[in-house]
Amino acid sequence: MARKRFGQNFLHERGVIDRIVTAIDPQADDALIEIGPGHGALTDPLLARVNRLRVIEIDYDLIAALEARAIREPRLHVIAGDALTMDYAAIAAEAGAALRLVGNLPYNISSPLLFALLASAAPITDMHFMLQKEVVDRMVAREGDADYGRLSVAIAARASATALFDVGPGAFTPPPKVTSAVVRLVPRTPDFVIDDQPVFDRVIAAAFNQRRKTLRNALKNLLGADDIAACEIDPGLRAERVSPAAFARLANAAARHF
Numbered sequence: 001m002a003r004k005r006f007g008q009n010f011l012h013e014r015g016v017i018d019r020i021v022t023a024i025d026p027q028a029d030d031a032l033i034e035i036g037p038g039h040g041a042l043t044d045p046l047l048a049r050v051n052r053l054r055v056i057e058i059d060y061d062l063i064a065a066l067e068a069r070a071i072r073e074p075r076l077h078v079i080a081g082d083a084l085t086m087d088y089a090a091i092a093a094e095a096g097a098a099l100r101l102v103g104n105l106p107y108n109i110s111s112p113l114l115f116a117l118l119a120s121a122a123p124i125t126d127m128h129f130m131l132q133k134e135v136v137d138r139m140v141a142r143e144g145d146a147d148y149g150r151l152s153v154a155i156a157a158r159a160s161a162t163a164l165f166d167v168g169p170g171a172f173t174p175p176p177k178v179t180s181a182v183v184r185l186v187p188r189t190p191d192f193v194i195d196d197q198p199v200f201d202r203v204i205a206a207a208f209n210q211r212r213k214t215l216r217n218a219l220k221n222l223l224g225a226d227d228i229a230a231c232e233i234d235p236g237l238r239a240e241r242v243s244p245a246a247f248a249r250l251a252n253a254a255a256r257h258f
């Protein structure tokens, strides 16, 4: 039975599973981690490609079945617990390699998990996640796009994000209410400098909380119009037109006030 509180929508469509595995292109020695293996829709084809697969699952009924499986299949390593509070740096140290993460993520934990992973000290090569399409659209949007917002800028400051393909509700049991999409995230240092990450996050929150307002008004508690202009940004612009690099300049100016 699917448990709603664990965001369980199990993938059953073979074609979708194959496309995800092809996109990941797992190599035998990869330190591959699957978050939320469930009944193993992705686990089985991944296990066929790698020497060792670590899976993190929170639901004790599913863990019992996975552990029984791991006795027969020693390449499967089951980590029982909450993916939100795992020590990924310790897992990478134990694996002796940068992590590759994959998961058909429960929608209720996807944003906090992504930010925890992007902020973690663990070396991460890449991540392939199935998320709500609406979230993926916001992650990959650029300034001027309708979906551009706080999430787009926060992701751009930490990773390159590519939307790979959409997946309709019919690919899952039970079907979710919304369309999903698979995204590839590759952590990277952006080509702009952020002096103070919390201030950067505060500036983008303030700018997009009042997205119909101009920067001059939305940021008035953080920066004066002169400070904004000194960053070579028009204080009359709205946040939706401001690039991640320009937000970094604004945040660095704001950081100097604190």
Ligand code: SAM
Pocket (backbone or CB within 6 Å): 006, 007, 008, 009, 010, 011, 012, 035, 036, 037, 038, 039, 040, 041, 042, 056, 057, 058, 059, 062, 081, 082, 083, 084, 103, 104, 105, 106, 107, 109
């Ligand atoms: N990978 C399977 C599939 O594609 O059919 C299951 C996907 S289902 C959307 C999400 C899975 O994540 C479930 O197995 C659920 O129990 C597990 N899960 C939910 N919250 C979790 C958490 N905080 N940490 C680890 N696993 C979690």
